[in-house]
Amino acid sequence: MTPFSLMHQSKNIRIFRDSDTDMVRAFVIGTITIMICGVTYISMAAGYGTIVPQLFYFPVLYSTYFYRERGVYVATGCAIAYLLIAASFVPPDPVIVGGVVAQALLFIAVAAGFSFFLNRTGTRYGVLLQDDAEAVRLMIAAGENERVEFKLESLWSSDLKKEEIDASESSEVRKYRNNASRFIIARSIAGFLNTDGGDLIIGIREDRIHNMIQPVGIENDYRKLHEKDRNPDGYRRMLVDSVIRKYIPEIFDTANRFIHISFPVISDRMLCHIRVTPSDKPVFVDNGNEEMFFIRVDASTRPITGKTLTHYILTRFPPS
Secondary structure, eight states, rough: OOOOOOOOOOOOOOOOOOHHHHHHHHHHEEEHHHHHHOOOHHHHHTTTOSEEEEEEEEHHHHHHHHHHHHHHHHHHHHHHHHHHHHHOOOOOOOOHHHHHHHHHHHHHHHHHHEEEHHHTTOOOOOOOOHHHHHHHHHHHHHHHTTTTTESSSSSTTOOOOOHHHHHHHHHHHHHHHHGGHHHHHHHHHHHHHHHOOEEEESEEETTTTEEEEOOOOOHHTTTTTTTOOOOOHHHHHHHHHIIIHHGGGGGGHHHHEEEEEEEEETTTEEOEEEOOOOOSOOOOOEOSSSSSEEEEEEEEEEOHHHHHHHHHHHSSSSOO
């Protein structure tokens, strides 16, 4: 296997996955919507227009479940189609017209509400293994940004010798010693939790000089685990127990709401993909001596303190 390299693209690209499965789903959504438009037109022409519009909720809910951001667009399209059809048959009665407009707006409201519910509960929408690999492939192609971060390993500091730690120029290594790499992973996760969510991909080597990205996999991390744990389940347990439980304990019991771990294979290399959804409350990293608050700024994770922290929390997590 020859690892591939990719040129960085714009840092602000929002990634949407368009795998073969996505194409099939788009075809299904489009076909169902067109059929519903036809049924709605015929029913309204025959004078039966009160129940049939509810059929539009099928493509609205289906698209929102699989593609949360896109669901609102589908709902908007359904609303416009419904209004255009109704315009040919609805009499100019303010009450009736108001009811039609309210029904159209309800499509959008339902999509927005369902999307909000899925994000709040951390429910992972239907992602097949090939979909996840394709999503990660697109993230690698676009490079790091405010929603995507790459790490080479999560256990690189675990076998550092005392002499290497003392001679290191890294403040994290000198402070956290053999736990430095785990702390850095926890910091990245917390940054995504406190901002807009995002994707942390482990097993990626970045060559910033030549502007290249190389998927190398997590095999080096495997060698630092107990032999029985050198598999995806063991790696997941390591992340949960020695990263989330240790450094982000306040979300440990509800971690499944916000953190989803998968292991896509890219160019014959197994990566670890940590998908993080935004938290509904401030999340601090506990290093044992202090609690630290991190946010995602552009393509980096940064701590904030003092008045900046107070203002950010009041703005990002307003009291209910």
